[in-house]
Amino acid sequence: MTILYIDMDYFYAACEELRHPDYKGKPFAVGSADEANKLKGVIQTSNYAARKYGIKSGMPAAMAFKLYPNLIYAKADEDYYEGISKKLMDILKSYGFKMQQNSIDEAALDLKEMPYEDAEKLGKEIKERIEKELMLPSTVGISFGPVFAKMACDAAKPDGLLAVDERNIMEFLKGKPIESIPGIGPRARERLEALGIKTIDELGKANVQTLKDSLGIFGEELYLLAEGVDRSKVEEDTKTLSISREKTLEKAATSFDELKDIINEMSRQVSEDAKAKGLLFKSVGIKIRYEDFTQITRNAGLSHYSSSWQEVYEIAEKLCNANLSGKGISKIGVRISSFMEGSKQKRL
DNA sequence: CAATCGCTTCACT
DNA sequence: CTAACGAGTGAAGCGATTG
Numbered sequence: 001m002t003i004l005y006i007d008m009d010y011f012y013a014a015c016e017e018l019r020h021p022d023y024k025g026k027p028f029a030v031g032s033a034d035e036a037n038k039l040k041g042v043i044q045t046s047n048y049a050a051r052k053y054g055i056k057s058g059m060p061a062a063m064a065f066k067l068y069p070n071l072i073y074a075k076a077d078e079d080y081y082e083g084i085s086k087k088l089m090d091i092l093k094s095y096g097f098k099m100q101q102n103s104i105d106e107a108a109l110d111l112k113e114m115p116y117e118d119a120e121k122l123g124k125e126i127k128e129r130i131e132k133e134l135m136l137p138s139t140v141g142i143s144f145g146p147v148f149a150k151m152a153c154d155a156a157k158p159d160g161l162l163a164v165d166e167r168n169i170m171e172f173l174k175g176k177p178i179e180s181i182p183g184i185g186p187r188a189r190e191r192l193e194a195l196g197i198k199t200i201d202e203l204g205k206a207n208v209q210t211l212k213d214s215l216g217i218f219g220e221e222l223y224l225l226a227e228g229v230d231r232s233k234v235e236e237d238t239k240t241l242s243i244s245r246e247k248t249l250e251k252a253a254t255s256f257d258e259l260k261d262i263i264n265e266m267s268r269q270v271s272e273d274a275k276a277k278g279l280l281f282k283s284v285g286i287k288i289r290y291e292d293f294t295q296i297t298r299n300a301g302l303s304h305y306s307s308s309w310q311e312v313y314e315i316a317e318k319l320c321n322a323n324l325s326g327k328g329i330s331k332i333g334v335r336i337s338s339f340m341e342g343s344k345q346k347r348l
Numbered sequence: 349c350a351a352t353c354g355c356t357t358c359a360c361t
Numbered sequence: 362c363t364a365a366c367g368a369g370t371g372a373a374g375c376g377a378t379t380g
Contacts, residue, residue, distance in 0.1 A: 012361075032361090032368035041368050044361045057361050060366035076361085076369085103360075103371095185359045186364095216374075246369060285354085293367085299354050331368085338353090 002114045002142065003234060004123055005149035006092065008105035008130075009137040009158040012045040015081050016074050018135060025049055028072040031061045033248075038073050039065065040248070048158060081105075084134060091129055095122070100146070100234045108146045110234035116142060116163050123161050143169070145230025150182050169228040173200045181225060183218065191215060200226050239339070243273045244287075246333025252291050253329045256320050263316050266334040271309035280305035280342040284315040287333035288323055297335075298323060305340050312336060 012030040027050035033041025039062045046055045053068040085104045098110040123140035130138045141153025142163035156162035164172045191214050204226035211219030245266035285299035298319045
C-alpha cells in the first residue's frame with residue numbers, strides 16, 4: 001500500500017497572503033476573534049515569519065502580541081478558505097485515486113501498490129499544480145500507511161516532500177516526541193508522560209496492557225505505530241456527524257432575550273450548512289459556557305428529519321430556558337446532528 | 349445485548 | 362521547553378437508555 005498525504009502550509013495565513021500580498025514576509029497571523037477583540041482570541045495559523053517569534057496555532061493572541069507587538073492580524077474568514085479548499089480538493093480528486101479529506105486543507109490518496117519512485121513523481125506533480133493553479137505552498141508525505149504518510153508530511157514542512165518506506169520507518173520514528181503522532185494532544189501526552197513515555201521509542205518498549213488501561217483502544221494503536229505498524233486505511237466517504245456554531249458573547253447573558261438574536265442567526269447558519277450538504281437533521285443541541293468556564297451541552301431528538309431553521313431555533317430556545325441558572329452565560333452554541341442524506345439543494 | 353442517545357472530552361487550527 | 366491562555370469546529374469516547 002502506498003499512501004500520499006498532502007497538507008497545505010500555514011493554510012489560513014497563506015490564503016490571506018493571496019489577497020494581501022503586502023503581508024508576505026512580515027509576521028502575520030489569523031485568529032478566532034474579530035479585530036476589535038483580537039486580544040481575547042487565539043491564533044489559528046501564523047505564517048513562517050511569525051513562527052520565528054514563537055507564534056503558533058492555539059496560542060492566545062495576547063501572548064502572540066507580547067512576542068511580537070507589530071504582528072499583522074486578521075480574523076479567520078472560513079468561507080473564503082472553504083472556497084479555496086474546494087478547488088484544492090477538485091485538483092486532488094482529478095487523479096482518480098480513492099481519497100479521504102481529513103480537514104479543510106489535508107487529504108490522503110490511496111495509490112494502491114504504486115512504487116515509491118512513481119509516487120514521489122506524482123507528489124511533485126501535484127505540488128506544482130497547486131502552486132501554479134492556486135498559488136499556494138503545500139507539503140507531501142508518502143508512506144505505506146495514512147498515519148505515517150501524514151507524519152512524513154509534517155516532518156517535511158514547509159514546501160517539502162518526504163517518502164518513508166518500511167525499510168526506514170523505524171529510523172524515521174526514532175527519537176521523535178510522542179506528540180508528533182497525529183491524535184496525541186496535550187491530554188494523551190500527559191497520560192503517556194505519567195507512564196514515563198516521552199518518545200516514540202519509549203512507546204514501543206512500553207507494556208501494551210498498561211497503554212490500553214490508560215488510553216483505551218487508542219493505546220494499542222499507538223503501540224503498533226511505535227513498532228512501525230500502521231493499520232489505518234483511506235476511507236472515502238467520511239460522513240458529517242454534526243454541524244455547529246458557537247460564539248463567545250461580548251458580555252455575559254442571564255436571560256434568553258439577550259441570546260435570541262445570536263441563536264436565531266446560528267440556527268439559520270447551521271440549517272443552511274446542512275442544506276448545502278444535502279442533509280436533513282433529527283437532533284438539535286445547544287452548548288452553554290458559564291462565566292466560571294464550566295460548560296454544558298444539551299440535546300433534543302426530533303420525531304422526524306427536518307431542514308427547518310425555525311425548528312432549530314425553537315428547540316434551542318427551549319433547551320436554553322431550561323438551563324438558565326443564575327450564572328451568567330459567556331458562550332452559546334447551536335448544533336444539529338443525526339443526519340440523513342436528503343435532496344441536495346443549491347442556494348444562491 | 350446491541351443500537352442509539354445525550355453529554356463530555358479531546359484534538360486540531 | 363513547558364504551561365497558561367481560552368475561540369471555534371467537529372469527532373471520539375462513554376455511560377445510560379431502550380427496543
